[in-house]
Amino acid sequence: MPREDCCSMLLALVARFLWLCSVAGLENGLARTPPLGWMPFERFRCVTDCVKFPRDCISESLFMRTADLLVSEGYSAVGYEYLIIDDCWMERQRHEITKELMPDRERFPRGLNFLSDYIHNKGLKFGLYHDIGERTCMHFGPGANGYYALDAKTFANWNVDYVKLDGCFIKNINLDIAYPAFGRELNKTGRPMVYSCSWPYYQKHPNYELIKKHCNLWRFADDIRDAFDSVGKTMYNYYKQQKNLTKHAGPGHWNDPDMLVLGNYRLSYDASRLQLAIWAIIAAPLIMTNDLQTVRPAIKTLLQNRAIIEVDQDPLGIPGRCVYIAGSFQIWVRPVMPFNNIGAHSYAVAFVNIGNYEPCPLCPQTYEVVLKRLGFENDLGYKVIVSISLAILKYTLHFYIQILFTQIFEDLFGSMEDLGLFKPKDKFITRVNPSGVTFFKFTSVDMY
Ligand SMILES: *[C@@H]1O[C@H](CO)[C@@H](O)[C@H](O)[C@H]1NC(C)=O
Ligand SMILES: *[C@@H]1O[C@H](CO)[C@@H](O)[C@H](O)[C@H]1NC(C)=O
Numbered sequence: 001m002p003r004e005d006c007c008s009m010l011l012a013l014v015a016r017f018l019w020l021c022s023v024a025g026l027e028n029g030l031a032r033t034p035p036l037g038w039m040p041f042e043r044f045r046c047v048t049d050c051v052k053f054p055r056d057c058i059s060e061s062l063f064m065r066t067a068d069l070l071v072s073e074g075y076s077a078v079g080y081e082y083l084i085i086d087d088c089w090m091e092r093q094r095h096e097i098t099k100e101l102m103p104d105r106e107r108f109p110r111g112l113n114f115l116s117d118y119i120h121n122k123g124l125k126f127g128l129y130h131d132i133g134e135r136t137c138m139h140f141g142p143g144a145n146g147y148y149a150l151d152a153k154t155f156a157n158w159n160v161d162y163v164k165l166d167g168c169f170i171k172n173i174n175l176d177i178a179y180p181a182f183g184r185e186l187n188k189t190g191r192p193m194v195y196s197c198s199w200p201y202y203q204k205h206p207n208y209e210l211i212k213k214h215c216n217l218w219r220f221a222d223d224i225r226d227a228f229d230s231v232g233k234t235m236y237n238y239y240k241q242q243k244n245l246t247k248h249a250g251p252g253h254w255n256d257p258d259m260l261v262l263g264n265y266r267l268s269y270d271a272s273r274l275q276l277a278i279w280a281i282i283a284a285p286l287i288m289t290n291d292l293q294t295v296r297p298a299i300k301t302l303l304q305n306r307a308i309i310e311v312d313q314d315p316l317g318i319p320g321r322c323v324y325i326a327g328s329f330q331i332w333v334r335p336v337m338p339f340n341n342i343g344a345h346s347y348a349v350a351f352v353n354i355g356n357y358e359p360c361p362l363c364p365q366t367y368e369v370v371l372k373r374l375g376f377e378n379d380l381g382y383k384v385i386v387s388i389s390l391a392i393l394k395y396t397l398h399f400y401i402q403i404l405f406t407q408i409f410e411d412l413f414g415s416m417e418d419l420g421l422f423k424p425k426d427k428f429i430t431r432v433n434p435s436g437v438t439f440f441k442f443t444s445v446d447m448y
Pocket of ligand 2: 240241244
């Protein structure tokens with residue numbers, strides 16, 4: 001191996017090691033990759049009238065039906081695992097004597113151990129909502145304040161695997177003390193439970209250094225709604241904070257931009273692709289909120305796209321970021337596996353057309369990007385070979401150091417782009433639908 005390449009490899013390894021050192025956080029062995037699952041809130045809200053709305057009410061039958069469909073429709077086979085009950089499951093008061101939380105006795109007549117067993121018998125995991133304050137966010141049931149140890153024990157007795165802990169009604173409660181305290185009670189039960197915190201969302205200046213030591217994931221943005229502007233707003237929110245957010249996420253602790261809303265009413269096919277691609281780029285939990293019985297086949301195919309899920313679940317756990325933003329156009333990049341034989345990793349790249357710009361906001365737009373602007377620099381020139389299904393691009397990557405690097409282009413949604421031949425200063429050209437995305441993986445192959 002030439003001396004220069006050897007140095008390059010060493011530098012790459014050192015850079016990776018330093019990066020890994022900077023993200024030590026909660027280590028309960030869970031959420032080594034972002035959790036995948038289902039949660040009812042955005043779709044089913046707080047419907048409690050099971051007489052008028054038997055299909056939509058928050059009840060035992062909704063969760064049993066969804067558990068069945070997660071398995072029979074193939075979602076569990078691609079990784080969707082956590083079935084999580086959100087707000088509005090409780091009786092409105094604690095048990096008079098024991099002070100334990102209780103599930104609503106009409107909507108969960110057989111109790112939560114029954115439901116938890118049902119979910120576990122399907123090979124799935126069971127998640128449950130709670131609140132750190134006085135009441136839950138829908139002002140429905142009692143919050144955990146004053147009962148951390150008891151509630152953690154109750155959750156463990158129900159064989160809960162994942163706790164979503166909201167942060168409403170927190171007058172006189174210091175979240176920087178309360179969230180770690182509840183986490184310690186979870187730990188004391190001895191039952192491993194993913195700890196999903198809403199902690200930073202309720203603070204002006206979150207201390208992520210502290211948060212990542214106590215939570216497996218944390219909400220940093222508003223509740224998502226079933227609309228493209230809500231997805232776009234969440235993306236922009238991440239972009240504004242990405243320097244802080246990317247620094248603290250990694251295996252065991254993740255940024256949570258809230259649920260995947262695709263499969264409902266308001267996202268177009270293109271916007272559905274966009275949400276999925278960006279959630280994968282930023283290493284987000286993929287928690288669906290939809291009626292699995294009525295998800296359109298094309299959207300179901302998206303939700304089960306293994307190439308996209310593989311990007312989301314990438315074992316390096318490096319969250320991506322928006323590296324370029326101009327007008328309607330955004331480029332999001334995430335370093336992913338595999339490394340080639342001289343230590344250069346691969347990339348997932350999403351080209352986004354937010355679709356709000358002149359001259360034609362609602363048209364597909366052709367974008368030309370000088371690859372240098374993605375952080376790819378090449379003194380030797382680019383050589384692109386297009387085969388039937390793969391385009392091979394050879395260039396030098398300038399990423400702290402220069403490494404000779406060869407990559408394969410592959411559109412992750414399955415269609416191929418013919419890239420042709422181009423030189424260092426040449427542009428990468430892609431045509432993107434409004435409120436849409438094109439999504440590629442650049443796989444580094446070995447130097448020869
Ligand atoms: C409790 O915390 C310790 C120390 O961080 C950790 O090793 C252990 O896995 C945790 N146990 C549970 C059940 O979370
Ligand atoms: C990033 O974190 C630093 C240090 O905690 C804080 O001062 C700064 O305001 C944060 N930036 C954003 C955009 O939140």
